[in-house]
Amino acid sequence: MTDYDLIVIGAGPVGENVADYATKRGVRAAIVEAELVGGECSYWACMPSKALLRSGHAIRAARRLAGAREAVGGALDASAVLARRSSFTDQWRDDGQVAWLESAGIDLIRGRGRLTGPGQVTVDGRTYSARAVALATGSVPVLPDIPGLAAAAPWGTREATAADHVPERLTIIGGGVAGTELAYAFTSLGSRVTVLSRAGLLDREEPFVGEHVAAALAVEGVDVRLGAVPVRVDRDPHGTVRVVLADGTEVLADELLVSTGRRPSTGDLGLDVVGIDPGAVLKVDETMLVAGTDWLYAAGDVNGRALLTHQGKYQARAAGEVIAARLHGHPVADQPWGAHAATADEVAVPRVVFSDPEVAAVGFTEAQARGRGLTVRAVEYDLGQVAGAKLHADGYSGRAKLVVDEDRGVVVGATFVGQDVAELLHAATIAIVGEVPVHRLWHAVPAYPTISEVWLRLLEAYGRPTA
Ligand SMILES: Cc1cc2nc3c(=O)[nH]c(=O)nc-3n(C[C@H](O)[C@H](O)[C@H](O)COP(=O)(O)OP(=O)(O)OC[C@H]3O[C@@H](n4cnc5c(N)ncnc54)[C@H](O)[C@@H]3O)c2cc1C
Numbered sequence: 532m533t534d535y536d537l538i539v540i541g542a543g544p545v546g547e548n549v550a551d552y553a554t555k556r557g558v559r560a561a562i563v564e565a566e567l568v569g570g571e572c573s574y575w576a577c578m579p580s581k582a583l584l585r586s587g588h589a590i591r592a593a594r595r596l597a598g599a600r601e602a603v604g605g606a607l608d609a610s611a612v613l614a615r616r617s618s619f620t621d622q623w624r625d626d627g628q629v630a631w632l633e634s635a636g637i638d639l640i641r642g643r644g645r646l647t648g649p650g651q652v653t654v655d656g657r658t659y660s661a662r663a664v665a666l667a668t669g670s671v672p673v674l675p676d677i678p679g680l681a682a683a684a685p686w687g688t689r690e691a692t693a694a695d696h697v698p699e700r701l702t703i704i705g706g707g708v709a710g711t712e713l714a715y716a717f718t719s720l721g722s723r724v725t726v727l728s729r730a731g732l733l734d735r736e737e738p739f740v741g742e743h744v745a746a747a748l749a750v751e752g753v754d755v756r757l758g759a760v761p762v763r764v765d766r767d768p769h770g771t772v773r774v775v776l777a778d779g780t781e782v783l784a785d786e787l788l789v790s791t792g793r794r795p796s797t798g799d800l801g802l803d804v805v806g807i808d809p810g811a812v813l814k815v816d817e818t819m820l821v822a823g824t825d826w827l828y829a830a831g832d833v834n835g836r837a838l839l840t841h842q843g844k845y846q847a848r849a850a851g852e853v854i855a856a857r858l859h860g861h862p863v864a865d866q867p868w869g870a871h872a873a874t875a876d877e878v879a880v881p882r883v884v885f886s887d888p889e890v891a892a893v894g895f896t897e898a899q900a901r902g903r904g905l906t907v908r909a910v911e912y913d914l915g916q917v918a919g920a921k922l923h924a925d926g927y928s929g930r931a932k933l934v935v936d937e938d939r940g941v942v943v944g945a946t947f948v949g950q951d952v953a954e955l956l957h958a959a960t961i962a963i964v965g966e967v968p969v970h971r972l973w974h975a976v977p978a979y980p981t982i983s984e985v986w987l988r989l990l991e992a993y994g995r996p997t998a
């Protein structure tokens with residue numbers, strides 16, 4: 532007899548879903564959490580960052596419309612925005628999520644979990660046994676090795692999303708997703724923001740994405756410095772932080788935010804005890820089973836496949852279900868697109884950057900598709916020319932792109948940049964996952980006058996089938 536069928540380590544969105552989906556299939560599950568039930572996403576990432584962004588987006592949207600513009604004079608009420616943000620984190624209390632765990636029939640074990648043998652998890656000196664263990668420990672920020680940086684006590688994304696004040700001047704190192712979103716959040720709240728990006732902004736997306744976002748940030752008064760390489764940081768006794776760049780220039784600010792990526796949280800998990808190299812990226816199969824084991828799973832940020840809440844929860848649904856199937860001796864559907872396989876991780880990961888303009892992309896960029904050896908043709912369209920977009924905002928600016936696999940005649944990538952494009956994305960995700968032939972997409976008629984009409988314009992750019 533074991534204490535549980537399943538122990539999940541980490542009660543972020545992913546761990547909660549692994550436990551929930553397994554429990555619904557009759558598995559006795561416990562979840563171990565070292566901090567707050569709900570994880571990074573609920574308290575220091577997705578929720579607070581989106582709450583910080585929303586009010587600024589709403590004001591700018593109103594200012595783009597004649598008639599509405601006249602009604603929204605003045606600056607944002609920063610303290611009201613911070614208070615609204617705090618309400619979305621339940622004031623950093625997890626009572627609500629703990630109550631949900633109870634209602635779902637999942638036991639909560641508070642403390643830091645560590646593997647101490649196959650199917651064994653030790654928390655604060657007490658060891659629990661289980662037939663399966665799932666790691667959902669998330670990720671931790673990476674601090675670059677810049678002389679003086681650590682001593683200057685910079686903000687990470689935790690400190691920025693939980694901020695109780697708005698610094699007069701904010702420097703951000705890192706032009707990725709977090710840096711870009713938080714630049715918008717803090718410029719809207721009244722900070723003078725400088726973004727230091729060693730390459731272009733959001734440079735894993737189509738090249739026009741970073742160009743649009745950088746131009747829009749500049750309009751908001753953000754000093755975006757591309758190709759900027761920080762070589763030294765210090766903070767003086769008055770609190771002013773100085774970042775020295777490789778070209779000898781200096782940037783002064785009252786606060787410094789470092790958002791230079793994250794790595795899987797696998798340290799001190801006891802992986803070595805069960806024969807797994809703790810320094811290597813965890814290898815998992817399509818059911819999230821860790822290579823070389825028949826009892827250990829890893830889902831969400833910790834497996835490094837896609838550091839996004841929705842994609843981790845997708846993996847969690849597959850993992851929770853497959854753990855139950857295997858424990859009950861039921862058949863496993865791990866073939867591509869089977870119920871127990873996270874196939875979309877490979878070809879259809881949706882990504883939204885909540886900047887202004889928003890960025891929404893799914894599948895491969897053109898460069899990624901070509902890099903994988905696909906024969907593709909890409910088409911682009913100026914979103915500002917779509918009637919629905921013109922109505923949506925005066926002077927609407929944006930761009931859209933489809934990447935089509937010419938051998939299969941299906942869409943393999945889509946990117947939109949423009950105000951309020953996030954909600955366009957799911958249509959593209961369905962087209963990719965459903966492998967809808969491009970000739971059939973001509974029969975999916977976008978309503979007039981919506982921004983979705985860009986789909987028709989993209990198809991026209993691609994060419995109408997003759998048969
Ligand atoms: C600023 C920011 C904004 C973001 N915004 C978005 C967004 O808008 N949309 C989106 O999809 N993604 C967003 N992300 C990414 C998202 O936060 C992560 O992908 C998501 O939180 C991953 O969920 P997870 O459950 O794998 O890990 P986490 O949410 O990190 O949860 C892991 C949990 O495990 C616990 N834990 C770790 N080790 C142990 C241990 N040994 N024992 C017990 N407990 C342990 C931790 O305390 C934590 O509660 C954002 C990230 C950042 C940094």
Ligand SMILES: NC(=O)c1ccc[n+]([C@@H]2O[C@H](COP(=O)([O-])OP(=O)(O)OC[C@H]3O[C@@H](n4cnc5c(N)ncnc54)[C@H](O)[C@@H]3O)[C@@H](O)[C@H]2O)c1
Pocket residue numbers: 675676704705706707708709710712728729730733734761790791792793838839882883884885
């Ligand atoms: N809306 C969302 O879905 C959302 C929002 C925020 C964060 N996230 C997730 O959280 C994770 C972390 O976000 P992030 O922005 O920190 O990571 P990221 O990987 O998106 O960007 C990191 C940036 O830092 C730069 N960088 C890395 N090392 C550097 C160094 N030594 N000096 C200067 N620049 C350096 C990189 O070039 C890159 O531009 C991401 O994987 C992202 O998916 C998602």
